[in-house]
Amino acid sequence: MITEIARAKLNLALHVRARRPDGYHELETLFAFVEHGDVLRIVPADAPSFRITGPFSGALAGEGDNLVTRAAARFAAIFGGGAHSIELEKHLPVASGIGGGSADAAATLRALARLHHVALDDPKLFEIADALGSDVPACLLGRTAIGKGRGEQLETVPGMPGTPVLLVNPGVAVSTAQVFARWDGQDRGPLGSDPLAGRNDLESPARAIAPVIGDVLETLAAQPGVTLTRMSGSGATCFALFESEAARGNAAAAIVRSVWWCVQTRLT
Known part of the structure; x- marks a missing residue:
């Protein structure tokens, strides 16, 4: 079993610069991450399965498809690896500005990469992340970084660990x-x-x-x-x-x- 922490994302600063023709916004933001987050567990299985537990599981009850299952499906399409049993232990509030769904998707990609010996800095992983959502690449990187564009153009900067x-x-x-x-x-x-x-x-x-x-x-x-x-x-x-x-x-x-x-x- 592979266990990954989907750490909550913070925008220490978030400057909106312009509306874009594609419906997104041009941003400049400082991403940072904290120790607290959701917990994702993945194990190879004969058939795919997905369940949500934890204190905020009720907010996602009945969802047959979310960013975790989409991330797993896109990983399989690019890298293979067969079926998996996935458990998401939900500790972060839903729709709360701290990247819960994005962090979960990124943790799924990291866990599957570890399980199938894919380098965590593989550009294809970041291509999958970018297609899943604007915050997913930053959550996949998981380090303090300046984000530009939709937030997907990342430049790592010194953080303040332990604060x-x-x-x-x-x-x-x-x-x-x-x-x-x-x-x-x-x-x-x-x-x-x-x-x-x-x-x-x-x-x-x-x-x-x-x-x-x-x-x-x-x-x-x-x-x-x-x-x-x-x-x-x-x-x-x-x-x-x-x-x-x-x-x-x-x-x-x-x-x-x-x-x-x-x-x-x-x-x-």
């Missing part, structure tokens, strides 16, 4: 398409030399759809020891970076509410 992070989701699913549709079309400039001094241009439209995102951001920003607070992706998950694990723990204790998902983790 304490608190993830908070207010329990609402936000449609990525709806958030992008509400972007006002204004180019507010590129990522600078310090991407952490950037912004998330999707925060304002996401807050218009789900005002509770503003409550989360304000609550996080008020916690002692915070060094950066921002919404990730198109929302609704927000995050805060902390100067110490103690400060992060105190913030988690202050923030935990019955309707807010809250996880303590660290940057990888």
Whole structure:
């Protein structure tokens, strides 16, 4: 059995530069990853099977096809390898801006590559990832990187491994398409030399759809020891970076509410 962690993706900054004729948007973003994520298990089998377990499995109940099964099918079409039994243990909220589905697809590709002795930097793997979704190549790479284009043009940069992070989701699913549709079309400039001094241009439209995102951001920003607070992706998950694990723990204790998902983790 091969086990892969589908680590949650964070957009430490996300600048939307322009709408493209193909329906996508020109982006500049700083991708980073945390230790927490979904768990994917794959084993060779006589016949293909797929099941979802874990605390957020109910959100995907009844799906006969998703990014995991699509990733497995496309891997088989390119590399072969026969049938597999796949279990996805779902720990990340669905439609939450932290790349859950994209991370799951990327973990599937990594697991199958390991199982069938395909190099993890094989260009064909990244071609499959790019065809599956804009965030999948970054999740396949799994390292801190600047993403341009749709987010698929990647340049690795130094990260901040070990930095304490608190993830908070207010329990609402936000449609990525709806958030992008509400972007006002204004180019507010590129990522600078310090991407952490950037912004998330999707925060304002996401807050218009789900005002509770503003409550989360304000609550996080008020916690002692915070060094950066921002919404990730198109929302609704927000995050805060902390100067110490103690400060992060105190913030988690202050923030935990019955309707807010809250996880303590660290940057990888």
